[in-house]
Amino acid sequence: MSTSKQREKRNDSVILLIHCPDRRGLIAAVTEFITKNQGNIIYLDQYVDPVHQVFFMRIEWELDNFLIPREKIGEYFDTLLARRFQMQWSLYFSREVLRMAIFVSKLPHCLYDILSRWKTGEFVVDIPLILSNHPDLKAVAEQFGVDFYHFPITPETKIDQEQSELELLRKYRIDFIVLARYMQILTERFVQHYPNRIINIHHSFLPAFPGARPYHSAYERGVKVIGATSHYVTAALDEGPIIEQDVVRVSHTDTLSDFIRKGRDLEKVVLARAVWLHLQHKTLVYQNRTIVFT
Amino acid sequence: MSTSKQREKRNDSVILLIHCPDRRGLIAAVTEFITKNQGNIIYLDQYVDPVHQVFFMRIEWELDNFLIPREKIGEYFDTLLARRFQMQWSLYFSREVLRMAIFVSKLPHCLYDILSRWKTGEFVVDIPLILSNHPDLKAVAEQFGVDFYHFPITPETKIDQEQSELELLRKYRIDFIVLARYMQILTERFVQHYPNRIINIHHSFLPAFPGARPYHSAYERGVKVIGATSHYVTAALDEGPIIEQDVVRVSHTDTLSDFIRKGRDLEKVVLARAVWLHLQHKTLVYQNRTIVFT
Amino acid sequence: MSTSKQREKRNDSVILLIHCPDRRGLIAAVTEFITKNQGNIIYLDQYVDPVHQVFFMRIEWELDNFLIPREKIGEYFDTLLARRFQMQWSLYFSREVLRMAIFVSKLPHCLYDILSRWKTGEFVVDIPLILSNHPDLKAVAEQFGVDFYHFPITPETKIDQEQSELELLRKYRIDFIVLARYMQILTERFVQHYPNRIINIHHSFLPAFPGARPYHSAYERGVKVIGATSHYVTAALDEGPIIEQDVVRVSHTDTLSDFIRKGRDLEKVVLARAVWLHLQHKTLVYQNRTIVFT
């Protein structure tokens, strides 16, 4: 099924993500705004952070009979509600398909997994671009018909290469980036161009075993479970807001290569769940924690 | 900590469970009702069954400044909202502690588990009464200071004994019953006195292995996971609405007694989660399915 | 990495699978046979079925200094040990790469997953052949460079088509078959050609929800976990010996399409684990149960 067909099959709806200081009447105000204007709410999930007293909401409604025209919804919402309640908000239309770039190094399993989910229609997304600091996975990109660019990185060239990458991402109109076992640390400067829009997979249950070679460390420590963590990338390595984690049991009989083999399946599944949530606009980051609407 | 102290520690709040045909404006109407009367919403979870187009909601608000007096809330809600929207609803006050009876036979592990959770304050509930068709667990009841009644059951005496049990339950003002590995089938007549208020633990992942000796059957079949299921009891054996399920891995090296040993922990945890949800009024049954608010 | 390179990288070892009536001295006899002939044991796992009093063993040793020549090992073992202890046994050489056929219908996720694991070197196997009763997945086969054959099946043509399939499998020297969501029931006659050598993935935790549309049934029943089961195919539908099972949690908020989406990941992982175990010769079927050596 082509992406354009998938797009048509989708509801024509709008998704609103909000957070603001908690106070009485927020839910009533937002739902009134929608229902008074003939919007049919098809999803509502809200949450109040009990520590910071912050209100979070994801609400989705059908556009079919909605009285406010599509291109005016943001303006009206901002004027009538957001300013009054000091809301920060974002608006997404269900039929707008995001554009994703994949960064890889040498390991192919997450790349194959993402491309397969895309080809089978599980991920409704455009993937025009794969970037790598190594040439190894060019053939996989070709097999799936995606443009592949090789940006070798050395300490000396890093800044310049990132600059070129940013230009390429702009040219391809990329909305968000998935690091599919990309074994390079991105500079703070690079990350700032895509705040909460770069998704990484780290092969441990963070905060255990950050940094390099977590399977080796886990093996050394003699743990009985290993894990994987998908998180948004921030300037601090492996410390960004966690989107999803999962684990699998291991035993003393598992060798290091068993850890790596079992871990691969975890990495694929955990990263895929995080990407899926991002595509549904079901994540909202606040204070280095990720609200995951269900 | 005594139950009365726990009671005081709790918020003074009211919990409303609703279901009704879905239509526009339901959330707005309910939240307006609360906020206009100065209620502070501390919990809201709602769900629309996409197949039956039914709306479900659990909403909780603090009573501190609420303008409608406690004893009038039901009446006002019914008049102003429930009739208009054809809502079925129930109202619970957070400080009202439920009264629970436990039915057991010979196996003590779930009984010990429930009584421990009660004594340690995890379950805020009154447990005045344990009933059994065998005398074996009388000592456990005594150890925890709970009245114990022995009702031997034969096919001939079953109807009469159940009648006596019902009278005892009434006398003790029991709100709901937990079958903690009670190895007798309750008659439809008995069950009708406590609709969706009898919680059973079955030692398999239903609908696999209903009826007697599920661990034996699981062992015979050579499954690689075993499970436990907690459900509300209905007239149809092991077919009531499921509240909670979980599983644990087994292998060919596990003997039948390993299945039973591993299963015990599952039974305890799965039953405890179901009881906890029931005590928080977080379950709502519709068409043999259980909505579990999170 | 090409399969031939992977082959070379492997230990040059031999794997022996045994089962026989249990009696004293079996382990000592087998390990003596190996060590006296200068074989270095690198794996030993044994198990005694306590119900049937049957002994099972998987033992692997390096061939480097083994005194008995490779092609004589079976004969010697049979003469010196197997007859004496009434052993049934099979012998595999680590460097012999199995040949696998994949049967599919219309759903691509398991097919993509298997082919990706093959291409990335996780499955060391030859995959020369994909068969299908529908033409839909021809493009995937081509993308991965595997021959694709379309055998449409009707009740009238089934016997003849299976006959043609069997001839094709023989021509391609296929060792075992993976049904990657193949939505046709194989006849008993077909199955008998590949005893314990056809691996199926069923999308439920068997024995719950056998047969067609298990996700629909699970959704109807309101279960809180869904599962997947990989098993060897026998004449009785969905009743063959189970190799691997796993589950994932669902809630009332999950729609049928969420069940299907979450289930896909389970199916892929559970099938992949079963195929991996089969490739390592770590499974042994006895009385409709699968011994899975670890």
Add this chain to the structure above:
Amino acid sequence: MSTSKQREKRNDSVILLIHCPDRRGLIAAVTEFITKNQGNIIYLDQYVDPVHQVFFMRIEWELDNFLIPREKIGEYFDTLLARRFQMQWSLYFSREVLRMAIFVSKLPHCLYDILSRWKTGEFVVDIPLILSNHPDLKAVAEQFGVDFYHFPITPETKIDQEQSELELLRKYRIDFIVLARYMQILTERFVQHYPNRIINIHHSFLPAFPGARPYHSAYERGVKVIGATSHYVTAALDEGPIIEQDVVRVSHTDTLSDFIRKGRDLEKVVLARAVWLHLQHKTLVYQNRTIVFT
């Protein structure tokens, strides 16, 4: 069922735990020693550490017709095998019931859980003694008929109090100690009296969140799974060899007190599994890792 009856019900068997440098013929030598002397092997699990080239084995055989008398087995094994192969070994008789002390502070859930498992016969062990640095759980000890001693600890009294505790443990002939949420760090000197015989439960998936208040840290970090770890206590806090770990999912909607509530069940189950393994002599520590025989 009384412990003495349980003792009689058990097989009369002997369990041997071995580790030594790996070499050819070890399994054959050990199994020959047993079978030539008419011992019937009922359990054998062995493992070779591929990094350190160390061989580990747990083997159990029935004593019924064994030719070497019970009290001579150790001597004969040592003379005939252990010295030759540089084996370190320990011998346990299935009918010898271990004596366990429990250390607690204020939290009762693990204590209730252990005592329940003991009373219901799941743990075949003697529990003559509970020690605590707080008086709070005296009533629980009394409820289960176990002696309770209160040893308040201050930095000044710690050394002396530990000395008194050690004398008490000796007086009660304690074999091993379970720290059931004991919130005091034991000195290295104390630990050395019970090497690999003090089992702790830590309420995180180590090495994440060692030290105090791991649930608070986990909540702060925004993790999506929380865990518990049972390990043998060494001088280095929370760094001893891990026996068992498990995790449970959490979400942003879980408050700190939900973390603590969900964690309690994990702690109980993970600690109980570790204690059960220790009681079966299924653990063997080597280089800060725990071999867990299955």
